[in-house]
Amino acid sequence: MLLHKNNIANHNEALLAKHKRQFGFVAEEINNIETVLQKLKDFQIAIPSWALGTGGTRFGRFAGAGEPRSLEEKIEDVGLLHALNQSSGAISLHIPWDIPTDAKAIKALAAQHGLRFDAMNSNTFQDQANQQYSYKFGSLQHVDKAVRKQAIDHNIEVIKHGVELGSESLTVWLADGSSFPGQLNFRKAFNNTLESLQEIYAALPDNWKLFVEYKAFEPNFYSMTVGDWGQSLLYANKLGDKAYTLVDLGHHLPNANIEQIVALLLNEKKLAGFHFNDSKYGDDDLTVGSINPYQLFLIFNELVEGMDARGMNHAKDLGWMIDASHNVKDPLEDLLQSVEAIKIAYAQALIIDTKALQDAQQDNDVAKCQEILQAAYRTDVRPLVAEARLQTGGALQPVQLFRQEKVREQLIKERGSKTVATGL
Numbered sequence: 001m002l003l004h005k006n007n008i009a010n011h012n013e014a015l016l017a018k019h020k021r022q023f024g025f026v027a028e029e030i031n032n033i034e035t036v037l038q039k040l041k042d043f044q045i046a047i048p049s050w051a052l053g054t055g056g057t058r059f060g061r062f063a064g065a066g067e068p069r070s071l072e073e074k075i076e077d078v079g080l081l082h083a084l085n086q087s088s089g090a091i092s093l094h095i096p097w098d099i100p101t102d103a104k105a106i107k108a109l110a111a112q113h114g115l116r117f118d119a120m121n122s123n124t125f126q127d128q129a130n131q132q133y134s135y136k137f138g139s140l141q142h143v144d145k146a147v148r149k150q151a152i153d154h155n156i157e158v159i160k161h162g163v164e165l166g167s168e169s170l171t172v173w174l175a176d177g178s179s180f181p182g183q184l185n186f187r188k189a190f191n192n193t194l195e196s197l198q199e200i201y202a203a204l205p206d207n208w209k210l211f212v213e214y215k216a217f218e219p220n221f222y223s224m225t226v227g228d229w230g231q232s233l234l235y236a237n238k239l240g241d242k243a244y245t246l247v248d249l250g251h252h253l254p255n256a257n258i259e260q261i262v263a264l265l266l267n268e269k270k271l272a273g274f275h276f277n278d279s280k281y282g283d284d285d286l287t288v289g290s291i292n293p294y295q296l297f298l299i300f301n302e303l304v305e306g307m308d309a310r311g312m313n314h315a316k317d318l319g320w321m322i323d324a325s326h327n328v329k330d331p332l333e334d335l336l337q338s339v340e341a342i343k344i345a346y347a348q349a350l351i352i353d354t355k356a357l358q359d360a361q362q363d364n365d366v367a368k369c370q371e372i373l374q375a376a377y378r379t380d381v382r383p384l385v386a387e388a389r390l391q392t393g394g395a396l397q398p399v400q401l402f403r404q405e406k407v408r409e410q411l412i413k414e415r416g417s418k419t420v421a422t423g424l
């Protein structure tokens with residue numbers, strides 16, 4: 001289904017007077033309002049193809065209905081999100097779940113919806129029906145060279161699919177590690193993984209980047225071969241200029257200071273970008289901003305300050321992507337909420353009085369530093385984000401319009417109630 005521009009316009013018209021009042025109130029306090037709005041308009045967050053279906057847990061999956069049955073329908077879903085919020089202008093594919101049979105046609109379809117292809121994702125964390133060797137004991141780290149070769153070839157295959165679609169990066173997340181002491185020789189596992197990554201790196205086109213994602217635990221519970229940002233950075237540094245460390249917010253040990261990690265990676269020119277999600281206990285993959293929006297704001301504070309210090313383009317120079325999974329919400333509503341939370345945190349970071357903060361830091365005025373940060377955090381910037389959406393043709397209240405238009409009901413009518421999207 002497509003959302004008609006008229007329906008969005010009618011929805012906005014009904015909410016306009018209230019919006020203008022709220023926007024005027026907050027805009028009055030902001031000096032560079034036009035710059036802030038432009039940055040918000042430019043900032044796009046990629047949607048992962050595997051988040052469009054209902055996610056499961058280790059204990060079960062409660063399927064939704066009207067889930068996309070094909071890559072084409074996944075693109076259609078992201079197109080719907082983008083029509084509503086004008087901020088989801090990219091899709092990130094997962095191979096082999098989303099192998100395009102006709103890359104040209106897929107690319108054209110995405111373009112119709114105003115979407116580009118973000119990072120490609122490989123999969124060596126599960127066995128596919130037709131594969132020769134098992135990844136039960138790892139992939140790029142495996143003790144058997146033949147298994148490593150199979151995993152390397154798969155990654156190179158993923159790059160080829162990506163090239164056809166116009167993607168420019170490969171994200172490698174490895175489930176490799178060990179679940180029991182003694183199972184693995186850490187040094188050999190590291191060196192095998194490095195060697196394998198070097199072969200994949202050698203297959204990258206000139207304009208491509210390799211993102212090395214880390215994760216502290218799960219599925220392996222004793223060691224992970226790319227377990228933290230230090231290990232990822234080691235690989236990225238040894239690989240070369242096109243390799244970067246990817247931060248997934250849920251992939252740290254509890255209470256890790258993620259904003260500090262981000263600041264240092266950015267400083268070292270090694271930050272690839274993000275997989276956004278939120279969590280309370282582990283890799284919970286909850287809606288962005290649903291548990292700890294303050295942490296998200298502090299991360300964006302480091303990002304904006306660090307990117308500005310290096311003259312980077314906020315929208316283009318890092319990879320911005322959601323990586324979440326939904327067991328109880330409508331996946332599309334959840335994604336709208338996640339994108340909104342990201343843009344709110346970004347907007348709050350944009351209105352920090354940077355000069356005053358730097359002066360207060362220089363004076364060791366700790367209380368003032370906190371006042372300045374929290375003045376931005378406690379500003380209700382939702383009307384700014386909504387105004388940016390309005391000016392680009394999106395909806396003032398995307399979730400509300402999604403429900404008014406009965407989008408899910410229409411998708412169920414088109415696709416049926418028993419559909420299951422490929423993914424986890």
Ligand SMILES: [Mn+2]
Binds near residue numbers: 173
């Ligand atoms: Mn991730």
